[in-house]
Amino acid sequence: MTLEEVARRAGVSTATVSRVLNNAGVVKESTRRKVLEACRELRYHPNLHARSLAGGKSRTLGMIVSNIQNPFFLDIFCSLESVAFQHNYEVVVEHTDYRPTRLVAAVRSMLGRRVAGLAVIVSEMEPSLIEELSASNIPVVFYDVGHPARNITNIKVRYEKGMQRTVEYLYSLGHRRMAFVGHHAGLDPLHERLRAFLDTMGRYCGEVRYTTAVSTDSPGGGRQAAHQLLASGFEPTAILCVNDFMALGVIRELRERGLSIPGDVSVTGFDNIGISEFTCPALTTVNIPRRRIGEMAFEILVQGQSSAMNSEREILIDPELVVRESTGPAPEN
Amino acid sequence: MTLEEVARRAGVSTATVSRVLNNAGVVKESTRRKVLEACRELRYHPNLHARSLAGGKSRTLGMIVSNIQNPFFLDIFCSLESVAFQHNYEVVVEHTDYRPTRLVAAVRSMLGRRVAGLAVIVSEMEPSLIEELSASNIPVVFYDVGHPARNITNIKVRYEKGMQRTVEYLYSLGHRRMAFVGHHAGLDPLHERLRAFLDTMGRYCGEVRYTTAVSTDSPGGGRQAAHQLLASGFEPTAILCVNDFMALGVIRELRERGLSIPGDVSVTGFDNIGISEFTCPALTTVNIPRRRIGEMAFEILVQGQSSAMNSEREILIDPELVVRESTGPAPEN
DNA sequence: TCCGCATGTGCAAGCGCTTACGACAATTCC
């Protein structure tokens, strides 16, 4: 089914069919109806590839995330998708599993798709990508990685602040043995969080003991990390997780061992994903406004585009502690 | 950046460039290198739209789900995406929020993209879609909805069996007051599950009392449903949820009220999503093999395609009960 | 009656790529 067949059927030219299908130009009502009827009869579906090839412009946005199974990323996607949908845009998503090579492939794929804008919400990075994207002339927003450039806006969360806040909160509750559970410590943004933990801990030097464990970004990974942690003989009174997703597993492992939360061990997460409210006990965490991030991304990519590409800037977000039930005073002993 | 510019730069024709980029035909090693270098220098990214327009064939699959926030759907997507990736396919996903109109729009969009195959994993339906897809000549797999046709394969889970099994299991534990928590009872497949519950209950007529509550497909929805349920004065000793996602909220609400699980109330889910193992208590549920469903979908869409489109058939899956900690003997009183 | 101006359509030139097909060299064979 092509435009031409529809045109023939309706007894008009392809130009006219195109016009009615795009509500562009003026078309007599009677011919418009004829065309629409022909479309229906022939079950015509315009070829989107041909359309964007000829049109030259695109109404699709691209989004790349590290791990779409982690609700943190998924929520941002949903938020972006939702506002995009309202504005008649669509967004295609790709995920990288935290692997730089897949990131590169994903970016290339997006560039090949000629997306109208690209949101890169990942933790891994490949240096050459920055210039590649910067040279691409499409609006880009990075989250957590990269740095601003002509057409690149950066959104960053002050993770250190959140981490610092958490540590201090726990310290004030009397905790003196803490552990950090993370994943992919080799990746910059993730490493940064680990370091924020270590730095803050360093300030209580001599007074506080701590250790770290690393696994994969999933509840199972969190559980495994907790397992290692406890098997090592270190008995933390508080475990800080790099994100809520892993915290789910940490909680599970602790309960499995008969440890009460927060009676014996306090647990904190990061991100404040939807289900962190539904864990038991409900998770103390640090909120990151995912909905707003998605909305900002859309604005930057679509609106910012009109503002002559001068979107070189950095946006900083201060996360805030959300205290729920998984934290409490350190046990006496 | 177009093929032509690259060709000019490399001092060859566009045909040659195309050949090296596609590893098609034979090209002298020296020219191949020249071309690749030109691509790199010019940061050339082939226009995928032009490619599929000219090529006529597509290596992207489409997938439509009702609610991508529900891990059940997300898992199937990830599974499909994973095998597709291994075979050098990509998959674009769209979600409908259980709305038939969005389903129609999504299907049209996929058809416009000229996907190589389409997986429709939804609960809502629009009758006309079946024939529209059937006429489209692309391989299609439906999950839960629709019926087989020339190019349409149907995957169905015998929900009734799972539900029946669950009810009987609870009955055997002494439960005589049960409740069902669901969502979108107006949609066929969902209604079917509700009816499976009612039918099974009907068999114990007079002996067992029951009621139902409906909300939205989310933990929050589950919580709300549980709230209604308990506010109604009915005191179930077991609550059966249409899926694990909602069960999360049900559990939360029960705990909030100080009810012990399974001491006071048993809870069951459906789907066996990843985190149902990490709830507390771990959720008794009915397993649906999402990984296998994703893999089957790929095979049907890609391999089945070669088998002359004679894929008209229905695949039935028997779900199985997974007993964990959220169920136990009914309380004495 | 003729001109000017809306209002509706058709023509045709691309958009960037793939892919027969044929052209031309460099071998190879009898």
Added chain:
DNA sequence: GGAATTGTCGTAAGCGCTTGCACATGCGGA
């Protein structure tokens, strides 16, 4: 030594659509 191969590459015709432009009508006003 000429013909038949073989290996490389260029030419050009689309793929299905959008869109600037020209053209055809119908109308009122001069």
